[in-house]
Amino acid sequence: MKTIILLAFCALAASAYALEEADRVNGENGWYVPQLDGTFEWVDMDVAEEWMEQQELLESRGLTTVPVKFYLYTSSNPTKGKKITASTKSIDASHFNAAHPTRFVIHGWTQSYTASMNKDIRAAWLSHGDYNVIVVDWARARSVDYATSVMAVAATGKKVAKMINFLHSDHGMSLDSLYVIGHSLGAHVAGYAGKNTDGQVHTIIGLDPALPLFSYNKPNKRLSSDDAHYVESIQTNGGTLGFLKPIGKGAFYPNGGKTQPGCPLDVTGACSHGRSTTYYAEAVREDNFGTIKCHDYEAAVAKDCGSTYSSVRMGADTNAYMVAGDFYVPVNSKAPFGMIH
Template identity: 85%
Template sequence: MKTFILLAFCALAASAYALNEADRVSGENGWYVPQQDGSFEWVDKDVAEEWMAQQEILESRGLTTVPVSFYLYTSSNPTKGQKISATYKSIDNSNFNAGNPTRFVIHGWTQSYTAGMNKNIRAAWLGQGDYNVIVVDWARARSIDYATSVMAVSATGKKVANMINFLNSNYGMSLNDLYVIGHSLGAHVAGYAGKNTNGQVYAIIGLDPALPLFSYNSPNKRLNSNDAWYVESIQTNGGQLGFLKPIGKGAFYPNGGKSQPGCFMDVTGACSHGRSTTYYAEAVSQDNFGTIKCGDYQSAVNDQCGSTYSGVRMGADTNAYMVSGDFYVPVNSNSPFGMIN
C-alpha cells in the first residue's frame, strides 16, 4: 500500500483534490483496498490504474517471480497432500487417476494450501466419491501488500492452466468434468486459468470473487462468465471485499449477498467474505441450499424475489446443465447454513 500512497500523493499534488468520501463508490471510481491489519485505504481509480499499468510492464518482463505449487489429494491420501509438478515423473509417482473427475481449489489473499477452506472443500468432494483434488498454493497471495498479490493473479492463473493442459494432453484428464474453484483473489486466478486452457473448462466456481482493484467493466481482467462452459459465483460480501454485481452465469446471493447472519461486528467483512467457502463445502456435501429465482441482481440484494423456492440448489453438481440468472439464497446463522433438508 505504500506504493499507492506515494502515487496518491503525487496525484494530489498534480490535481490539488481527490474524491470526497461521499462520492466514493468502490469498484466504480476507486476502491477501498484491504490492509493486512483489517483496515482499508481508499485509492482513486486513476491512481490505481496508473500503478497497475506500470506493474504489468514489470511482470511481463519477468522482473518478479510467481511461485506456484500443487498438492494432490485422493481417496488414497485424503489428508496428506502429494506435491506434484507438470512432469511425467511427478505424476507417474502420484495417486493421480485420470479416470476420476478433477477439482482444482485456489485460496485467496494471505492464505496457503493449508487454509481451512481447502481442507473443507477437498473433504467435501472426497466424501462424494473418487476425485483428484488438486489444491493450488500461490506464494504471492501472502504478500503484505494486497496490490502486489493482485498483480500476480494473471501469471498464477496461467501456471494453473499449464498444469491443466499438461494433465489433459499427456494423461487424458477430461476437461468435460473439470471444476476450478477459487475464493476471493483465487476466483480471478481461476478465471485466468480458464482463459488459458487448451479447450474449455467445464465449470469455474467463484467464491465471493474479490472486488478491490478489479473492475466489472473489464471482464478480460477478472473472472467472467465466459471463462468456462459454466461459471457460478457465490457472493457473500458484495460491495466490500467481493463483487456485488453478478459475475457468473449463475449468481447466488446468500442473505442478499452483502453480509451474512452470524457474522457479528463484521466491520472488515472478513467473516461474510469467508462464508462463501463454508457455504460451498456444505453445499457439496449436503446439497441443502434452496434458492429463489430473481429477475435481476438488485432484487436478490434487496430480498425482493418472493418466497417460492426454485428447483435450483446453490453449489449443486448439476447446475451447469440448468442454471442461468440471479438467485436469492436464504441461510441460517449457524451450521447447517442451508435451509433445505
C-alpha cells in the same frame, strides 16, 4: 525496487486529490483496498489503473517471480497432500487417476494450501467418492501488500492453466468434468486459468470474487462468465471485499449477498467474505441450499424475489446444465447454513 513502487502506490492512495468520501463508490470510481491490519485505504480508479499498468509491464518483463505449487489429494491420500509438478515422473508417482473427475481449489489473499477452506472443500468432494483434488498454493497471495498479490493473479492463473493443459494432453484428464474453484483473489486466478487452457474448462466456481482493484467493466481482467462452459459465483460480501454485480452465469446471493448472518460486528467484511467457502463446502457435502430465482441481481440484494423456491440448489453438481440468472439464497446464522434438508 518493489518497496519503492509500493511506497509510491501508498502515496498515491493518500493523495490530496483523492475523491471526497461522499463521492466514493467502491468498485465504480475507485476502491477501498484492504490492508493487512484490517483497515482500508481509498484509491481513485484512474490512479490505481495507471499504477497497475506500470506494474503489469514489470510483471511481463519477468522481473518478479510467481511461485505456484500443487498438492494432490485423493481417496488414497485424503489428508496428506502429495506435491506434484507438470512432469510425467511426478504424476506417475502420485495417486492421480484420469478416470476420476478433477477439482482444482485456489485460495485467496494471505492464505496458503493449508487454509481451512481447502480442507473443507476437498473433504466435501472426497466424501462423495473418487476425485483428484488439486490444491493450489500461490506464494504471492501472501504478499504483505494486497496490490502486489493482485499483480500476480494473471501469471498465477496461467501457471494453473499450464498444469491443466499438461494433465489433459499427457495424462488424459477430462476437461468435461473439470472444476476450478477459487475464493476471493483465487476466483480471479481461476478465471485466468480458464482463459488460458487448451480447450474449455467445464465449470469454474467463484467464491466471493475479490472486488478491490478489479473492474466489472473489464471482464478480460477478472473472472467472467465466459471463462468456462459454466461459471457460478457465490457472492457473500458484495460491495466491500467481493463483487455485488453478478459475476457468474449463475450468480447466488446468500442473505442478499452483502453481509451474512452470524457475522456480528463484521467491520472488515472478512467473516462474510469467508462464508462463501463455508457455504460451498456444505453445499457440496449436503446439497441443502435452496434458492429463489430473481428478476435481476438488484432484486436478489433487496431480498425482493418472492418466497417460491426454485428447483436450483446453490453449488449443485448439475447446475452447469440448467442454471442461468440471479438467485437469492436464504441462510441460517450457524451450521447447517443451508435451509433445505
